[in-house]
Amino acid sequence: xxxxxxxxxxxxxxxxxxxxxxxxxxxxxxxxxxxxxxxxxxxxxxxxxxxxxxxxxxxxxxxxxxxxxxxxxxxxxxxxxxxxxxxxxxxxxxxxxxxxxxxxxxxxxxxxxxxxxxxxxxxxxxxxxxxxxxxxxxxxxxxxxxxxxxxxxxxxxxxxxxxxxxxxxxxxxxxxxxxxxxxxxxxxxxxxxxxxxxxxxxxxxxxxxxxxxxxxxxxxxxxxxxxxxxxxxxxxxxxxxxxxxxxxxxxxxxxxxxxxxxxxxxxxxxxxxxxxxxxxxxxxxxxxxxxxxxxxxxxxxxxxxxxxxxxxxxxxxxxxxxxxxxxxxxxxxxxxxxxx
Amino acid sequence: xxxxxxxxxxxxxxxxxxxxxxxxxxxxxxxxxxxxxxxxxxxxxxxxxxxxxxxxxxxxxxxxxxxxxxxxxxxxxxxxxxxxxxxxxxxxxxxxxxxxxxxxxxxxxxxxxxxxxxxxxxxxxxxxxxxxxxxxxxxxxxxxxxxxxxxxxxxxxxxxxxxxxxxxxxxxxxxxxxxxxxxxxxxxxxxxxxxxxxxxxxxxxxxxxxxxxxxxxxxxxxxxxxxxxxxxxxx
Amino acid sequence: xxxxxxxxxxxxxxxxxxxxxxxxxxxxxxxxxxxxxxxxxxxxxxxxxxxxxxxxxxxxxxxxxxxxxxxxxxxxxxxxxxxxxxxxxxxxxxxxxxxxxxxxxxxxxxxxxxxxxxxxxxxxxxxxxxxxxxxxxxxxxxxxxxxxxxxxxxxxxxxxxxxxxxxxxxxxxxxxxxxxxxxxxxxxxxxxxxxxxxxxxxxxxxxxxxxxxxxxxxxxxxxxxxxxxxxxxxxxxxxxxxxxxxxxxxxxxxxxxxxxxxxxxxxxxxxxxxxxxxxxxxxxxxxxxxxxxxxxxxxxxxxxxxxxxxxxxxxxxxxxxxxxxxxxxxxxxxxxxxxxxx
Ligand SMILES: Nc1ncnc2c1ncn2[C@@H]1O[C@H](COP(=O)(O)OP(=O)(O)O)[C@@H](O)[C@H]1O
Ligand SMILES: [Mg+2]
Numbered sequence: 001x002x003x004x005x006x007x008x009x010x011x012x013x014x015x016x017x018x019x020x021x022x023x024x025x026x027x028x029x030x031x032x033x034x035x036x037x038x039x040x041x042x043x044x045x046x047x048x049x050x051x052x053x054x055x056x057x058x059x060x061x062x063x064x065x066x067x068x069x070x071x072x073x074x075x076x077x078x079x080x081x082x083x084x085x086x087x088x089x090x091x092x093x094x095x096x097x098x099x100x101x102x103x104x105x106x107x108x109x110x111x112x113x114x115x116x117x118x119x120x121x122x123x124x125x126x127x128x129x130x131x132x133x134x135x136x137x138x139x140x141x142x143x144x145x146x147x148x149x150x151x152x153x154x155x156x157x158x159x160x161x162x163x164x165x166x167x168x169x170x171x172x173x174x175x176x177x178x179x180x181x182x183x184x185x186x187x188x189x190x191x192x193x194x195x196x197x198x199x200x201x202x203x204x205x206x207x208x209x210x211x212x213x214x215x216x217x218x219x220x221x222x223x224x225x226x227x228x229x230x231x232x233x234x235x236x237x238x239x240x241x242x243x244x245x246x247x248x249x250x251x252x253x254x255x256x257x258x259x260x261x262x263x264x265x266x267x268x269x270x271x272x273x274x275x276x277x278x279x280x281x282x283x284x285x286x287x288x289x290x291x292x293x294x295x296x297x298x299x300x301x302x303x304x305x306x307x308x309x310x311x312x313x314x315x316x317x318x319x320x321x322x323x324x325x326x327x328x329x330x331x332x333x334x335x336x337x338x339x340x
Numbered sequence: 341x342x343x344x345x346x347x348x349x350x351x352x353x354x355x356x357x358x359x360x361x362x363x364x365x366x367x368x369x370x371x372x373x374x375x376x377x378x379x380x381x382x383x384x385x386x387x388x389x390x391x392x393x394x395x396x397x398x399x400x401x402x403x404x405x406x407x408x409x410x411x412x413x414x415x416x417x418x419x420x421x422x423x424x425x426x427x428x429x430x431x432x433x434x435x436x437x438x439x440x441x442x443x444x445x446x447x448x449x450x451x452x453x454x455x456x457x458x459x460x461x462x463x464x465x466x467x468x469x470x471x472x473x474x475x476x477x478x479x480x481x482x483x484x485x486x487x488x489x490x491x492x493x494x495x496x497x498x499x500x501x502x503x504x505x506x507x508x509x510x511x512x513x514x515x516x517x518x519x520x521x522x523x524x525x526x527x528x529x530x531x532x533x534x535x536x537x538x539x540x541x542x543x544x545x546x547x548x549x550x551x552x553x554x555x556x557x558x559x560x561x562x563x564x565x566x567x568x569x570x571x572x573x574x575x
Numbered sequence: 576x577x578x579x580x581x582x583x584x585x586x587x588x589x590x591x592x593x594x595x596x597x598x599x600x601x602x603x604x605x606x607x608x609x610x611x612x613x614x615x616x617x618x619x620x621x622x623x624x625x626x627x628x629x630x631x632x633x634x635x636x637x638x639x640x641x642x643x644x645x646x647x648x649x650x651x652x653x654x655x656x657x658x659x660x661x662x663x664x665x666x667x668x669x670x671x672x673x674x675x676x677x678x679x680x681x682x683x684x685x686x687x688x689x690x691x692x693x694x695x696x697x698x699x700x701x702x703x704x705x706x707x708x709x710x711x712x713x714x715x716x717x718x719x720x721x722x723x724x725x726x727x728x729x730x731x732x733x734x735x736x737x738x739x740x741x742x743x744x745x746x747x748x749x750x751x752x753x754x755x756x757x758x759x760x761x762x763x764x765x766x767x768x769x770x771x772x773x774x775x776x777x778x779x780x781x782x783x784x785x786x787x788x789x790x791x792x793x794x795x796x797x798x799x800x801x802x803x804x805x806x807x808x809x810x811x812x813x814x815x816x817x818x819x820x821x822x823x824x825x826x827x828x829x830x831x832x833x834x835x836x837x838x839x840x841x842x843x844x845x846x847x848x849x850x851x852x853x854x855x856x857x858x859x860x861x862x863x864x865x866x867x868x869x870x871x872x873x874x875x876x877x878x879x880x881x882x883x884x885x886x887x888x889x890x891x892x893x894x895x896x897x898x899x900x901x902x903x904x905x906x907x908x909x910x911x912x913x914x915x916x917x
Contacts, residue, residue, distance in 0.1 A: 427801030
């Protein structure tokens with residue numbers, strides 16, 4: 001799914017490039033599609049791990065969309081997940097509408113809060129913006145705790161499942177679709193002129209303003225989109241697990257997403273996907289095999305985050321980019337020596 | 341030789357700025373480093389002082405190789421650096437800035453002596469002793485930076501563009517102070533764009549263009565050199 | 576002279592800082608009349624400690640540009656150490672009463688907690704941030720922010736893994752009758768804790784203003800390269816800063832053990848509070864953290880008294896968000912270094 005810009009594309013790869021995919025990326029998607037059909041991945045618990053991976057991957061994509069490109073770390077990201085989840089669950093519970101429809105209402109709700117947050121936090125940058133979104137998240141979680149007439153608070157809200165069947169497989173394909181939708185929608189956005197503007201604002205707001213990019217519009221658009229998908233993913237989370245507690249909105253959930261997004265690498269939407277599946281899989285494996293050591297997987301999360309930040313701040317995506325650019329350089333050198 | 345720089349290559353990130361720069365400065369000399377804007381003069385100073393680790397080459401000070409030594413360690417061994425940006429502690433008073441300049445001295449009497457000495461050199465600082473460095477005028481800041489650099493009893497100072505943005509009288513004041521210090525035995529490497537004045541004050545000079553040393557020699561000879569006259573003196 | 580001073584005082588009263596401080600005092604008085612003076616006592620006891628926490632966070636940011644989201648975990652380390660010093664001693668005292676040991680036990684606990692915080696701070700700097708400084712200064716602010724998040728996860732879960740998910744606390748420090756101030760009874764513990772906070776703040780202020788070490792720390796904060804140019808060993812100053820900041824947090828944790836028993840996430844509330852304070856008084860405003868600490872403590876005590884448990888994190892959040900929007904530089908309008916906005 002790499003977006004390379006300086007190669008001329010023909011045929012299939014050109015077509016794929018238009019929708020932000022590379023042949024390798026397509027292969028990856030096909031791989032993910034068939035993975036739960038082959039043993040040992042066809043066991044139900046394995047499929048559930050894959051679903052966790054896909055949820056985090058999708059969340060990491062929409063997180064990186066504002067954190068990587070715009071430089072605004074939405075530290076209250078989990079609260080937007082929760083807002084989408086609660087809205088969808090409450091709507092489907094009270095009105096009896098199918099969750100397939102209500103998750104979009106949940107997404108819209110999260111997007112609305114995203115617009116508000118985007119507009120209100122326009123003047124804030126850097127740490128100020130981080131603190132602001134963080135506080136919004138804490139406040140939302142507190143509200144969900146206290147308004148138990150609506151959310152049942154820590155007791156947990158029952159949510160109607162998507163599918164009647166006992167198998168997790170349909171859920172897997174649903175979240176895979178949501179993940180792809182997130183990736184394609186945000187990827188197309190990044191490829192368009194908007195993407196350029198986002199990058200410009202993220203790198204240097206003043207310079208972007210003087211060169212005619214109006215940050216207000218772009219910041220609000222970016223934030224709204226990111227929150228929309230957060231709401232959608234939150235909706236899936238609610239109806240998939242069947243029960244929703246305010247814990248979903250905890251900063252710790254934001255951190256999980258953030259770790260994956262940064263291990264995947266800033267400024268690469270696909271990095272999140274590449275990092276999420278192996279990482280979540282390893283985490284779950286660790287958690288189930290070391291069940292007498294609770295929290296060991298989270299410790300490893302922390303260690304990974306620190307190690308990445310100290311030793312390899314570019315993440316997985318940077319590693320791949322380095323690899324390909326080195327290949328290109330080597331090719332050029334070979335050609336040069338042949339020419340001589 | 342007190343300071344010996346041999347085949348110094350330095351730069352920022354992947355970008356190389358200096359190409360095989362070599363300098364030799366003896367004890368008690370007053371040497372100038374001249375060149376147009378962007379030639380890399382400040383980069384030379386930063387590399388010698390230890391703020392910017394060189395990519396290759398050797399820097400020897402007082403018989404010791406100081407290539408990858410931290411700036412703080414160099415300062416302790418007697419090499420003081422007065423940067424172009426001055427790097428003053430703007431939220432501290434003049435006195436506190438000077439105290440910080442002498443903080444590495446064990447002997448507190450020596451620190452007092454140095455304080456008296458720099459106040460004699462720049463009486464204007466003594467008048468404003470408890471004013472915050474951030475509220476000083478440009479000339480006063482330069483004086484404070486030089487004074488702070490002298491507080492640690494250095495054997496050699498690196499001074500980067502002390503005349504930048506100063507009124508001519510203030511420039512003279514600063515240059516006279518430098519000459520006085522040199523006569524008292526301090527070795528000075530001075531970076532300047534003000535070529536005429538610098539060549540009058542210094543004993544020897546290097547000319548740096550595009551990161552390379554293109555000319556060197558006694559100042560009195562350089563002032564009559566054709567290249568220097570054409571490019572720097574405009575005659 | 577006198578006149579100009581009074582004009583200045585009136586000006587200050589009319590500024591946002593003055594209005595807030597005045598309102599806080601009025602609210603404090605009103606609430607203590609309505610609900611009894613215990614509100615005030617609780618405010619004073621916790622406020623001082625929150626101020627200490629906030630001073631630490633402010634210091635770390637001011638000197639090293641690190642926004643520490645793991646600061647609560649040093650509070651946790653402090654309370655944990657204090658528990659493991661005080662609890663065994665108290666058990667032992669039950670069997671063999673000894674008045675001197677009974678007196679000294681809390682002192683040992685709190686001192687041990689502070690020491691643990693200092694050591695943890697130095698280790699954090701040496702093992703993590705010194706490595707990062709050596710390697711890469713690009714994107715420093717964001718990298719450090721993420722590292723502290725990682726650190727927080729590690730410390731919380733290590734606590735859970737090693738010491739378990741239980742509440743580890745002591746009921747009181749000294750078994751002596753409460754002090755009577757008029758018809759109000761205040762336990763000695765609370766009074767002592769309040770004075771510990773005040774002493775620590777005083778110590779910090781003296782250290783920063785009048786000692787060479789404090790001046791070196793300020794020098795590094797104002798201009799790192801300048802500090803290196805005058806021969807200040809910058810790395811050592813950084814470690815010292817970390818030791819100070821984390822020591823204060825652990826001191827707060829150890830001192831408040833009787834109110835906040837130690838458990839893995841005990842540091843979250845203090846962390847929230849210190850960030851509230853910092854936003855309230857402006858980033859990097861160390862002096863403002865003291866009134867800020869009392870304001871936040873009062874605000875939380877009041878919300879808890881009138882609205883019930885659990886609201887104290889919701890209502891202040893909205894208020895602080897409003898402050899961020901309308902007064903991003905805090906109520907005292909401190910000039911902020913632009914690094915915050917990168
Ligand atoms: N911090 C820096 N990062 C990147 N490039 C720099 C930096 N400082 C200086 N340069 C570049 O190095 C070159 C030499 O700069 P400098 O040594 O400051 O020149 P001078 O002092 O002679 O005017 C210039 O082209 C400048 O753009
Ligand atoms: Mg220069």
